[in-house]
Amino acid sequence: MKRLALIIVMLVLPFFGPALAQDAAAPGQAAYAAPEHQSAAAVETRPEEQQPAISDVIFEHIGDAYEWHLLNWGDKSLALHLPVILYKDGWHLFSSARLEGGESYEGFRIAPKGEKHEGKIVDAEGNRPFDISITKNVLSLIMGSLLLLVLVLLTARWYRTHDAGKDAPKGLAACMEPLVMMVHDMARENIGEKDFRRYSPYLCTAFLFILLNNFLGIVPIFPGGANLTGNIACTLVLALFTFFSVNLTGTKHYYEEIFNPDVPGFLKPIMAVIEVFSALVKPISLTIRLFANMLAGHIQLLCMVCIIFIMAKYGGVLLGGMSFISVLFGIFLDVLELLISFIQAYIFTMLSSIYIGLARQD
Amino acid sequence: MNLITPDGGLLFWMVLIFGIVLFILAKWGFPVITSAVDSRSARIEESLRQAEQARAQLEGLAKEQEEMIARTHAEQARILKEAAHSRDEIIRAAREEASVQTYEMLEHARERIEREKQDAIREVRREMALLSVQVAEKVLRDRLGHEDEQLSLARRYADELSVSDKAGAPADASESSAKVQS
Incomplete structure (x- = not known):
């Protein structure tokens, strides 16, 4: 029984690798996605440029997010947009799809890279509201x-x-x-x-x-x-x-x-x-x-x-x-x-x- | 870095959801499972204990049985021995008694025979005495019909008495000699 379970794990896990890899090639990670497209032609791309992108990918996967990225299908990416629940001068409830691509909705946006609350929803002044979103x-x-x-x-x-x-x-x-x-x-x-x-x-x-x-x-x-x-x-x-x-x-x-x-x-x-x-x-x-x-x-x-x-x-x-x-x-x-x-x-x-x-x- | 700063939203949901899960499972989940398994293990323990007890009992029974058989064998041997002994004893006693009885019977018979013999002898003697008296009477009656004869007899008696004073001869002998003389 144990051996059987081990064999199943061994057989299944290699498929997880590519799945993770696909997952890794998320859009919005343009810097990261680029080498994949270039790989055939542009061998001379300097690796230093990709290093931060790789760490971004890793940190994106281990961190929290307002959406659940499922998979890429060609150019399209399929993600589950989760509800955002905020309290600032009254309750705000909307889908995280409205904040995609750095857009602003009801005065809230996802803080871009480099800001204090990077990756979190902030208000126009860059402060965190009371945030109990379903992440x-x-x-x-x-x-x-x-x-x-x-x-x-x-x-x-x-x-x-x-x-x-x-x-x-x-x-x-x-x-x-x-x-x-x-x-x-x-x-x-x-x-x-x-x-x-x-x-x-x-x-x-x-x-x-x-x-x-x-x-x-x-x-x-x-x-x-x-x-x-x-x-x-x-x-x-x-x-x-x-x-x-x-x-x-x-x-x-x-x-x-x-x-x-x-x-x-x-x-x-x-x-x-x-x-x-x-x-x-x-x-x-x-x-x-x-x-x-x-x-x-x-x-x-x-x-x-x-x-x-x-x-x-x-x-x-x-x-x-x-x-x-x-x-x-x-x-x-x-x-x-x-x-x-x-x-x-x-x-x-x-x-x-x-x-x-x-x-x-x- | 936001990796090591706990996020308020997740904290909130975590407390809420984990709290609810804990409440539900602590009330309807784990106690049911653990008490069932605990009671089962108690039951298994009890069964094992009982089995051990039964085994010990069985062992004791077997031992007892063996002892009983051994005892019975000993008893049997003892009884047989006793029986043989008492048989011998009975036979010996019977023999002894028989011999004693036989002896007694013989003795008794002998005594009786003796007694009867004596009686018979005495009877014969008495009869004979009577007969001889009668005979003598008759003889005397015959003989004493004559005076001289009476006298000679008296004389002879007197002689005889004087002789019998000295010799003490029995009456029979004197009588028989008297008969012979007459």
């Missing part, structure tokens, strides 16, 4: 959450309609059970038999949420491909959930350890500062770890794909050779990314459970 990441978040809800609730339904003591779980339930029970048992181990049941649902939700969105981030075509777990806002919120469940439900002993540790009197203020600082650093480390790992994975994959386009102007042999190598590396990185997706979700959940466990000590 690419938000849409990905909504779809991922719906998928998670469906998966878990269907699994829960199986357990509701079957006697788990008599029937062995099948299908989805059999697939979800080990994941859920892994986190559940981890919570039992780290938090303690007494009240791990209070925290286990949060840890399970966080684990499956991160895992699912990590996986969706690897899939390069529409429902996936957004870099949600590689976005600092997402990981920050997750870390804050952990932070609050640690610090709002801590035992008396936990707070004593922070504000009144068992040290000589003159050290107490210093220790209190250090302990408060350490409590604050914990969510920050959780945020950065997940964010940086997922971001780095995406960047690596995109770089592998971009190598093909950088090499395009150096002629057939080099292009062929490097394409082969970068597809091989791409496959390797994709598989590695699957592993990292799991490991990061696991680490986040495990650290959360350990922090909660530390705050639950008597």
Whole structure:
């Protein structure tokens, strides 16, 4: 079964490469698209000119956007225009299609490159309005959450309609059970038999949420491909959930350890500062770890794909050779990314459970 | 750089959506799954424990059975031995008793025979005495019809008495000698 899954991944991933590549050749990236057209004739184009374009492509893919670019069909590009929701002197709701190509609508525009809020919607003076637009990441978040809800609730339904003591779980339930029970048992181990049941649902939700969105981030075509777990806002919120469940439900002993540790009197203020600082650093480390790992994975994959386009102007042999190598590396990185997706979700959940466990000590 | 500055809009949606997902799953999702699986593992544990218990019981039973069989064998041997012993004992006792009884019976019979013999002898003697008295009576009656004969007899008796004073001869002998003389 494992071998089969691996073979399928191996077979499918090479197709993702070109898909990512197509995706990469987005319009509006004229500087980037140019070498592709010229590649046959203009070999003498200096590579320095393309370097910023490549980084633009990469940053565009790992960043957020007001539209979801799907694919290019000849000269046309197909994109999903997402709703923009702004508050400035009243609510503004319109499609992001109205802002395409740097146009202005109702006094708002997307800040061009070089401005302070680059790539974000700003008003005429260049200030950010209150912006809760459904961006690419938000849409990905909504779809991922719906998928998670469906998966878990269907699994829960199986357990509701079957006697788990008599029937062995099948299908989805059999697939979800080990994941859920892994986190559940981890919570039992780290938090303690007494009240791990209070925290286990949060840890399970966080684990499956991160895992699912990590996986969706690897899939390069529409429902996936957004870099949600590689976005600092997402990981920050997750870390804050952990932070609050640690610090709002801590035992008396936990707070004593922070504000009144068992040290000589003159050290107490210093220790209190250090302990408060350490409590604050914990969510920050959780945020950065997940964010940086997922971001780095995406960047690596995109770089592998971009190598093909950088090499395009150096002629057939080099292009062929490097394409082969970068597809091989791409496959390797994709598989590695699957592993990292799991490991990061696991680490986040495990650290959360350990922090909660530390705050639950008597 | 905007990569490391969290975007307000995404923060807002993330808190909202993750909060909703967490609420729904914590209420209707994970507790159902985990409690079902927990109860199942408790059940499996219980079954294992019971199986172990049953196995131990079975083992104990087998052992007990073996012991029982061994005990029965021993008992059987003991009973057989006892039976053989008591059989011998009975036979021996019977023999002894039989011999004692036989002896007693013989003794008894002998005693009786003896007694009867004595009785018979005594009877015969008595009869004989009576007979001889009668005979003597008759003889005497015959003989003492004459005076002289009475006298001679008296004389002879007197002689005889004087002799029997010295010799003490039994009456029979004197009688028989008297008969012979007469």
